[in-house]
Amino acid sequence: MKQNQHREYQYLNLLQDILDHGVGKISHTTGEHLKSVFGRQIRFDLGQGFPLLTTKKVFIKGVIHELLWFISGSSNVTYLTRNGVHIWDDWAYKSYQLQVARNKKLSDLSLEEFQKKIQEDDNFAQKWGEIGPVYGYQWRKWPSADGREIDQLAWVIEKIALKPQKKHYIVSAWNPEYIYEMAAPGKSMVIAPCHTFYHVNIAADKLSLQLYQRSADMFLGVPFNIASYALLTLMLAQVTGYRPGEFVHTFGDAHIYANHFNQVKEQLTRKPRPFPILKLNPAIKKIDDFKYEDFELDGYNPYPAIKAPIAVVGGFEDKDYQVLKDKISRQGKKDNKKDKRINRR
DSSP states (O other): OOTTSOTHHHHHHHHHHHHHHOEEEEOTTTOOEEEEEEEEEEEEEGGGOOOOOSSSOOOHHHHHHHHHHHHHTOOBTHHHHHTTOOTTHHHHHHHHHHHHHHOTTSOOOOHHHHHHHHHHOHHHHHHHTBOOSOHHHHHHHEEOTTSOEEOHHHHHHHHHHHOTTOSOEEEEOOOGGGSTTTSOTTOOOSSOOSEEEEEEEEETTEEEEEEEEEEEETTTHHHHHHHHHHHHHHHHHHHHTOEEEEEEEEEEEEEEEGGGHHHHHHHTTSOOOOOOEEEEOTTOOSGGGOOGGGEEEESOOOOOOOOOOOOOOOSOOHHHHHHHHHHHHHHHHHHHHHHHHHHHO
């Protein structure tokens, strides 16, 4: 990328790289075709604007609420659902569907009915909003072998104040004990963490953060991830008393699903616009004190959003997928018989 070129071209050029040179793969869990490259990196100087992509509108409300949810340490989607953010609903619903398939006493709800129950019924939400020990849980409540819960995020913030030159400020969401292929029965999180760990670094008076993302859905997920971890960098800088430095985004498998190819090609025709500024309430000095109202986005002028289907992958063993497939197959046969009966009348 040229030195003075808009930094969004890093992302756009990576999209083009995948289309041109990506290796074809098939998703193990969904059977979807994709193109993939391995080992890439982009970086953003947060002193030059907030990297909220402009070549399509990014759901900033969802970015902020999800990050606050991670920071809270919760593993229940209720907070998100009740704040109009539904990006994790499908995973909770998928878990519910699996139990419906195994237990005929449970009501077979549609996704919309399930979401309404989460919003209105506290008991239902407490039980069925759980998606296992995902990102925030591992950040704030990592379970140790001796029974303790390790608050990795609080540890990083505390230690930066004492020894800012240390090089080991890492927060990991990758805990093999809860990855479905290695977890004990009933202990799995719903998805093996895609954004696996982040590394915080202090250089002079600036705080920078590098994210390692093992699996990156470049069209739908990555614009969200860029904004989320850039925001986390700003928040950490504020509560530790440093200026924001860089957000560095390192990718393992960076891919585009085949049913996103046309959308990606549309996005590549668009010319980036200036990045906005994201302002944080300067009165907030503790990471747990931030609320949605403490963030103000200024100067965001994106192109319209480009919709595409999401792939709800991960978190279930092959036998679990088979249970759901069998249920869907049975329902399809039942619907066909019903249609035939109606047509005969």
